[in-house]
Amino acid sequence: MSVGTIYGVGLGPGDPDLMSVRADRLLRNGRHVAFFRKAGRSGQARRIVNGMLHDEVVEFAMEYPVTTEIPVTDPGYNAALSAFYTECTDHLRKLAEAGEDVVVLCEGDPFFFGSFMHLYTRLKDVVPVEVVPAITGMSGAWTATGQPVTWGDDILTVLMGTLPEDMLADAMQRSDAVVVMKIGRHFEKVKSALKRAGKLDAAWLVEYASMPNQTVQRLSEAGDKITPYFSIIVVHGQGRRP
Template identity: 65%
Template sequence: MTPPPKTGTVHGVGLGPGAADLMSVRADRLVRGTRHIAYFRKAGKPGQARRIVEGMLRADAVEFPMDYPVTTEIPLDDPRYAEVLARFYEDCAAHLRALAESGEDVVVLAEGDPFFYGSFMHLYTRLSPQVPVRVVPGITGMAAAWAASGAPITWGDDVLTVAPATLPEDDLARRIADTDALVVMKIGQNLPKLKRALGAAGREAVLVEFAAMPEERVVPLAEVEVAPYFSIALIHGQGRRP
């Protein structure tokens, strides 16, 4: 009797902030060697993760683009928002699980680090109880941002806070006021709220746009009217130093 095929592994591979040469050696090896490769994207767009690995895939690579459902018309606090995304992640996980159960390894591309504000986390929680899943960490966008800023983000005993700009304004202002150094993610349409929260906390920040990409730019946040999708706000710590 022919034994069943060995279960394959799903690899969540961190690609780093956007430059192919900032990928780890392990990530590079997995991307170049895999036959099955999956990545998230907006429908009709190639996707940032796929752009990073352009020219690296095998000639016979089978691609599985995971197109986000359109949810812009549904408020974040509407139960339908979570329902639509949950169904999407369930469908994606089912496809990847079927490949692994048939003995195929799969690489899932993740911008930055797979376990840091990434969509891969939603696949991981669904897949890891059933098939082998391995995570390859990547350089985060925030690390690329403070490198681009030209100044250390923390000194000595500085406390670093990472906050999404989606927080309520009062909560955001409190966290800004209470920390030594700050990274703010998910800015986008929350830019006016972030500016008000910074003002309430009496702090100033810089905005790093497209860190580690050709369009990289660092500007005082107060001068910015529109924050691109790939943008991160920073407050640098000023703590103890020799």
């Protein structure tokens, strides 16, 4: 019996029309589809592909044991996720060894801060694994602002809102263009870092980029709202141009 392939399929920033042709083909023909989600939720990746899956598809929902319940610095956080990824890997490996292909849904691009990477490193030397790249969420966000994010020799830095404020402020100050992801509960800290770096007034807040409920506004006009998980802050570079 031939061994099946695990496909890490990038879905792009959220609009199904922005998927690649290959991603669309794999999704519509896939008999086994796996996706990550928070316990009790349908999962954003699964929502993106509503109406696209085969009638006889077998779905495998991979529910995170923890998300924000304990800090990432807690040893229990890493231990719980490590066991979770190992369990998911075992399930996918058994399907592939039984000759089944499996499509793993990945928001954005699979190799850009995505959970699929943790499956990939555990599977790539055991069964065939292929990655289908996609438009990143940050690309969808800066496109939504209607402005190029970089010009000429601009330096673009991508930062996680989970970083310490001093580190954020330092990196922002040394960059021409900035993208901040994973904001969530770190909203005020990120705003403070941007202010220290002299970039607060130039920052844009994009929520749910390319999705039906997308919003785009200057960060300085966003008030004290707590941004959801699908929020990205963009500071555009203003570098060399003809």
